[in-house]
Amino acid sequence: MIKPSTVPTPSSTTLDLTEACNLACSYCFTWNHKHNRRVMSETIGKRIIDWWLPQAKPQGNSKVQIAWWGGEPLLEWELLKILLKYAKKKADILNLPIEFGGTTNGLLYTPDRVEWCRRNDSMFLVSLDGIEPAHDFHRKRSDGSGSWKIVDRNLREALKIAPFQRIRTSFSAETIKYFYESVLYFVEDLGITNFAFSPVYESNWDEKALDLCKEQFELATDYAIKRAKEGNPIVMKHINDEANIADRYNQDKKKLPRQNPCGAGSGYTGWSIDGFCFPCHRFNKHGLSPEDRSKLSTIIAKPVGDSFEWVNFEWRENFYKWKERVPDDCLSCNIYCKSTCNGGCYAVNFDLSGDIFKHTDLICNYAVLQQEAGISYLKKAKEAGVEILTSGWGENIKKEKPNGCICNNMCYSEGSQNEVIHMIKNIEQSCLCYQMNYSGLARPENTRTREQILQESQQKKEFLELSKRIFLTYNQDKTDEQRNLESKVITHTLDLIDRSIL
DSSP states (O other): OOOGGGGGGOOEEEEEEEEEOOOOOOOOOSOOOTTTTOOHHHHHHHHHHHGGGGOOOTTTTTOOOEESSSSSSGGHHHHHHHHHHHHHHHHHHHHEEEEEEEOOOOOOOOHHHHHHHHHOOOOEEEOOSSSHHHHHHHOOOOSSSOHHHHHHHHHHHHHOOOTTTEEEEETTTTTGGHHHHHHHHIIIIOOOOOEEEEEOOTTTOOOOHHHHHHHHHHHHHHHHHHHHHHTTEEEEEEHHHHEEEEEEEEOSSSSOOOSSSSSBTTEEEEEEEOOEEEEGGGGGGTTOOOHHHHHHHTTTTTEEETTEOOHHHHHHHHHGGGGOOOOHHHHHHHTTSSSSOSSSHHHHHHHHSSSSSOOOOHHHHHHOOOOOOOOHHHHHHHHTTOOOOOOOOHHHHHTTTOOOOSSSSTTTTTTTTTTOGGOOOSSSOOOOHHHOSSSOOOOOGSSOHHHHHHHHHHHHHHHHHHHHHHHHHSOOOOHHHHHHHOOOOHOOOOOOOHHTTT
16 A cells, blocks of 8 residues: 555645536547536635645745646636635645646636736637638537637737737647648747647547648748748747757767656646546546536546545555656667657546557657657758747757657746746656646746836936946045935945846
8 A cells, every 4th residue: 555655745736616618629538518517615715725825845946836727717717806816815824836827728818817917817728720621620619619719809908018929839730731831820920939739639630630740840940940040949849848858869879867757646647527536637637416426437636525535545546656667668769768758648648548558559649740840940050050949948958858748738828928938947847737837837038018127218318328427537526415425326336236126
């Protein structure tokens, strides 16, 4: 029997605020169209926070992290605000640094909410599948109409308030043909130069679709090289990571260290609306009654009276000790520990095969294709004499820590001036869910609106001119009042320089 004390300390979690959604995406991995759209109660939410937060501990220099999930979490906006305020107060009592975040389909991500999220360090990642035909193919509203126009409009407004706003995109066998055009849309139209993507593994990825994917990746990397030569590089999350890993492997001619696919089941967990905890949000399937959910072998914590208790320790151990139990086919694979693939997503493996250690041919074939795209990108870059940017996780490669993020939610301000600096830590996983900022927490000086930036720029210019006059006339005869005023200005100037604001 595994002792509870041997289980890793929790550091981040998601709370399903609702099982309802204002979209009916055909590839959704949780939503059952037939079930009642249940909502987490304020009581359950506060109980989870009361029980989970005292056990939580930040990883390295990071913070404890809570993310809002669903369904569509913004449908429960008032509940979100109540629980965020409650968690902040509880964290203050416990002297725990905390941050928040979430993922939204964008329909309700209106400017007033973006501004509130920015002020409360709870930025959302927006799911956007590319240009209109790509996005609307799967991400439809309940009446069958597309959602792209609303998401595009809201995202443009969000970018005015939070220029570091990030997106993630999913593509299927049916929509991969739009990938290159979508990259142009993200970069040229929206001005987003750092984004993540992932395939819908449940799609019909036959040989023709995989070949098309390879062609689209080639077009996208050609475009990225062109941008880099012009001095305007972009980051396409996993292709950039594959290129950086290939560069590192080519130099050292050795495998990267083993690691778990991600932090699910160890530092990271996900809670259902009725208080059951899973290794990650994706293992939580909607529409089950509490009675049926309590019988699942996939839960790792369950409600007991007014509290909760950890359960199924043997099941959970498979997650945080995965690298000690790597399947033989991974160990014999030519790209294992030489690419971003560390065995596939636990939840995708489980959904498709019923076993977190067993992956399908499709998962392996796509991993090879993605690595080949990165190697090709690296070759093009070297021939063009340009550098391929790392994407945050890539920095871990330079520190002998491989890239291990599978869920692709990314640090929400990654690649911008607001990128969280403390993401590089000396621990084994480099997955967002395990150790990285889930909220896109921006440094205060980088969360300003355009109007604030212009105003502060003018103030800084006037301040520097005044400081210059003071320094140039410092040895002249002046009154005591003038000297005192100048002393204050000089002290303030030095303070600003010390804080790297000027």
